[in-house]
Amino acid sequence: MDVLKKFFSSFSGKFANRASRVLFAPPKTETTAHATSEVEIPGVDNLPDDELEQLNKLLPWAAFVLDRNGRKFGAAYSSTKRNLPQAMPDPRIVELDRRIPLRDLTVFEVGCFEGIHTAALAMRAKHVLACDSRIENVVKTIVRCAMYGTSAHIFRWNAEEDLPIGVSLDCDVLHHVGVLYHLTDPVGHLKTLLPRVRRAVMLDTQIAPEDAKVLTYESGGRTYRYHRYQEAGRKEPFAGMLDHAKWMFKSDLLAQLSEGGFGSIDVAKFQMQRNGPRIRIYATRDSDR
Ligand SMILES: C[S@@+](CC[C@H](N)C(=O)[O-])C[C@H]1O[C@@H](n2cnc3c(N)ncnc32)[C@H](O)[C@@H]1O
Numbered sequence: 001m002d003v004l005k006k007f008f009s010s011f012s013g014k015f016a017n018r019a020s021r022v023l024f025a026p027p028k029t030e031t032t033a034h035a036t037s038e039v040e041i042p043g044v045d046n047l048p049d050d051e052l053e054q055l056n057k058l059l060p061w062a063a064f065v066l067d068r069n070g071r072k073f074g075a076a077y078s079s080t081k082r083n084l085p086q087a088m089p090d091p092r093i094v095e096l097d098r099r100i101p102l103r104d105l106t107v108f109e110v111g112c113f114e115g116i117h118t119a120a121l122a123m124r125a126k127h128v129l130a131c132d133s134r135i136e137n138v139v140k141t142i143v144r145c146a147m148y149g150t151s152a153h154i155f156r157w158n159a160e161e162d163l164p165i166g167v168s169l170d171c172d173v174l175h176h177v178g179v180l181y182h183l184t185d186p187v188g189h190l191k192t193l194l195p196r197v198r199r200a201v202m203l204d205t206q207i208a209p210e211d212a213k214v215l216t217y218e219s220g221g222r223t224y225r226y227h228r229y230q231e232a233g234r235k236e237p238f239a240g241m242l243d244h245a246k247w248m249f250k251s252d253l254l255a256q257l258s259e260g261g262f263g264s265i266d267v268a269k270f271q272m273q274r275n276g277p278r279i280r281i282y283a284t285r286d287s288d289r
Helices: 002-023 049-058 091-099 116-124 135-147 186-196 250-259
Strands: 064-066 072-074 106-110 127-132 153-156 171-177 197-206 215-219 222-230 244-247 264-273 276-284
Touching (some): 049 072, 072 135, 091 116, 091 171, 091 197, 091 276, 106 116, 116 127, 116 171, 135 153, 171 186, 186 197, 186 215, 186 244, 186 250, 197 250, 250 264, 250 276
Parallel strands (some): 106 127, 106 171, 127 153, 171 197
Antiparallel strands (some): 064 072, 197 276, 222 244, 264 276
């Protein structure tokens, strides 16, 4: 009997501890966390601490990865945003590479931010093009890729504007993560880019909540529904470039991909987030162009 009592009291003790951890857990922050880096960063792993500190102060980093010694390369944006080490490689890229082996392909990444995804893509693909509208993000991406010992063609392009001069955006695979919902004309943007994609798109974006107030706008002579989202402005490293963004409704987004010739559309993830729903799509053409 004593043994049973002991067993139950230890069980309820553990349970109580766990419950109190759940009830009194600190506010939830971003969850992309990896405690140690399995990926070498040749330009950083052997830097003396004071040199790495200097590198981390040199540029306005807003995210970080860990090096082989568990040291930060980059910096957290705030105590709640990009405050944990970012995954390297990002699991979405591992999955993309599993679905569409990138080794012989050209990937175009829109909104490269600080190059954490760019470096992972460049380690896998034959060639990577990467753009961002913020010149400081372009510079950080160049540095991040160089430190990882890999390279890409990294250039400034504001996707709200005309196509860049002197760079072809033709690619086999379009990597489009966290950017569509920062644009004022997402439909026009897709209509511009999709014909340039020979094979597949990975698109990860917020979309309009189904119960959102519906507004409409015109793009290419047709009317589209959207949900208006207020943007934070040029100084915020993650934000769109203009005062607002238009969030597409899920069915309209899928229709754009389908009209763009992507016959196979896999909605691999759908998640309700603080700001609204987010969707991850892997879309492929029936045959290469
Ligand atoms: C939310 S962050 C996502 C960054 C990265 N793709 C990721 O998933 O971690 C949005 C990125 O898109 C860039 N961006 C925003 N508006 C853009 C535009 N009009 N043209 C090109 N890049 C833009 C931002 O500078 C920022 O790097």
